[in-house]
Amino acid sequence: xxxCVLLPRFELVVAAGGREALAQGPMALAPEPGRRQxxxxxxxxxxxxxxxxxxxxxxALARAPRLALTPPDPVGVADAWERVLARLEAVGAxxxxxxxxxxxxxxxxxxxxxxGSLDGVVQAVRGAxxxxxxxxxxxxxxxxxxxxxxxxxxxxxxxxxxxxxxxxPVALLRRRPGTAALPTAxxxxxxxxLGQLAALPxxxxxxxxxxxxxxxxxxxxxxxxxxxxxVPGELLEETLDLEESASGQQLERALGLLIDRLLxxxxxxxxxxxxxxxxxxxxxxxxxxxxxxxxxxxxDPLRMRLALTSRxxxxxxxxxxxRLAAERLGPPAAPGRALFDDKRAQRALRLREAVGQxxxxxxxxxxxxxxxxxxxxxxxxxxxxxxxxxxxxx
Amino acid sequence: MTPGARRLAVPRSAQVLAGRGGRPIDVxxxxxxAVRESWLIEDRWWTGTPLRRRYWEVVTIDGRDLVVFxxxxxxxxxxxx
Numbered sequence: 001x002x003x004c005v006l007l008p009r010f011e012l013v014v015a016a017g018g019r020e021a022l023a024q025g026p027m028a029l030a031p032e033p034g035r036r037q038x039x040x041x042x043x044x045x046x047x048x049x050x051x052x053x054x055x056x057x058x059x060a061l062a063r064a065p066r067l068a069l070t071p072p073d074p075v076g077v078a079d080a081w082e083r084v085l086a087r088l089e090a091v092g093a094x095x096x097x098x099x100x101x102x103x104x105x106x107x108x109x110x111x112x113x114x115x116g117s118l119d120g121v122v123q124a125v126r127g128a129x130x131x132x133x134x135x136x137x138x139x140x141x142x143x144x145x146x147x148x149x150x151x152x153x154x155x156x157x158x159x160x161x162x163x164x165x166x167x168x169p170v171a172l173l174r175r176r177p178g179t180a181a182l183p184t185a186x187x188x189x190x191x192x193x194l195g196q197l198a199a200l201p202x203x204x205x206x207x208x209x210x211x212x213x214x215x216x217x218x219x220x221x222x223x224x225x226x227x228x229x230x231v232p233g234e235l236l237e238e239t240l241d242l243e244e245s246a247s248g249q250q251l252e253r254a255l256g257l258l259i260d261r262l263l264x265x266x267x268x269x270x271x272x273x274x275x276x277x278x279x280x281x282x283x284x285x286x287x288x289x290x291x292x293x294x295x296x297x298x299x300d301p302l303r304m305r306l307a308l309t310s311r312x313x314x315x316x317x318x319x320x321x322x323r324l325a326a327e328r329l330g331p332p333a334a335p336g337r338a339l340f341d342d343k344r345a346q347r348a349l350r351l352r353e354a355v356g357q358x359x360x361x362x363x364x365x366x367x368x369x370x371x372x373x374x375x376x377x378x379x380x381x382x383x384x385x386x387x388x389x390x391x392x393x394x
Numbered sequence: 395m396t397p398g399a400r401r402l403a404v405p406r407s408a409q410v411l412a413g414r415g416g417r418p419i420d421v422x423x424x425x426x427x428a429v430r431e432s433w434l435i436e437d438r439w440w441t442g443t444p445l446r447r448r449y450w451e452v453v454t455i456d457g458r459d460l461v462v463f464x465x466x467x468x469x470x471x472x473x474x475x
Contacts, residue, residue, distance in 0.1 A: 368400075370402065378435050378437065379435060379437065379445065379447075380403040380405075380461075380474050381401045381402070381403045381404045381405060381474075382401075383402070383403065384401070384402045384403070385400060385401050385402065386400040386401075386402065
């Protein structure tokens with residue numbers, strides 16, 4: 001049995017600063033700067049006016065001229081959601097989460113830990129979350145999600161399979177990234193419940209809607225891909241407050257500094273980085289977040305800089321602070337051996353070992369270099385900082 | 395800047411006696427024999443924490459070349475080197 005924990009309108013609540021703000025009238029998350037001009041999560045009052053997540057901004061404003069648009073806060077949301085996931089993992093759940101506000105886990109292994117029943121697991125989850133949540137359960141992830149949207153009491157709502165899903169609205173498909181665009185088209189065609197969708201011939205659905213249609217058809221029939229729980233990881237991150245709002249070259253230097261500091265962290269223990277999250281607090285208010293998956297696990301600051309610097313161009317405004325977090329760590333870096341004896345390579349190797357030894361003995365500050373952060377600044381102390389030596393563990 | 399990063403050339407508090415026009419006469423007990431240059435920096439005036447400094451590059455009697463400034467917001471003296 002899969003359990004789904006749903007915190008409704010999580011992103012909107014975090015961005016608005018609390019659930020109380022949502023009671024003041026129709027509210028929606030504004031589009032992120034530079035992204036598609038569609039609204040994000042919407043409040044209940046906005047939903048009552050026919051506005052739904054993913055609706056074009058113009059259409060949403062036409063339906064509710066007094067719609068309050070809240071600037072998105074992707075960094076705040078990611079931090080808050082990470083705390084929620086950590087609490088779920090603290091009760092033993094192997095959690096999968098495709099988006100903030102929705103987390104699923106397999107309850108089978110947890111039953112013995114928490115009284116042997118689903119209710120015991122639900123109670124443990126509620127106790128750990130310390131925040132109101134809707135909890136549903138079902139044989140698949142989608143059934144559990146549908147059940148969670150139905151849940152109103154303290155006990156979990158259960159949808160046992162395709163029969164239980166039949167009366168649910170197709171709007172539920174908006175909660176899955178792969179099928180989020182389908183409900184509007186389905187509703188126009190008069191297909192309003194998942195039962196109606198499940199009854200359609202599979203080939204006809206594939207013909208009309210392509211792969212997204214096939215996924216929706218599977219979901220409506222109670223079939224879903226198996227859970228892929230995340231590996232509870234360590235949090236490795238470095239933040240730099242930029243005293244002068246930064247953009248361009250200054251931002252690139254700040255990024256270089258963050259990379260050096262992240263790679264010099266002792267907790268990394270020589271491991272590579274598979275994915276990193278670059279985020280910023282913007283001068284104009286709001287935050288920006290970009291996830292970067294490297295083509296291969298990296299521990300080379302130069303290659304990381306190449307991969308990450310291009311993302312800085314996507315920043316919609318100057319930044320007040322920049323943060324780099326290692327999202328997933330890979331195996332320890334194993335530098336390949338040179339084909340020919342190369343004295344430079346040998347010297348670099350010896351230097352790297354020496355730096356590694358010095359750091360192991362005296363901490364990450366044992367080998368530093370001077371990095372020119374803003375060499376043209378008129379204020380002397382803003383020109384250069386000491387940063388971990390980049391030829392270190394790697 | 396976060397605590398992990400260490401800035402270079404961070405200003406240190408200095409004992410400075412100033413004469414006419416704010417010209418330093420004595421820095422940390424060393425008499426100033428020459429003023430090489432003076433300049434004004436005004437920055438972040440659009441924020442709640444503006445930065446206003448009058449810099450002086452001076453030579454002391456023992457031959458040292460020092461850069462000191464007066465924080466025009468707080469009124470205190472600092473030196474860079």
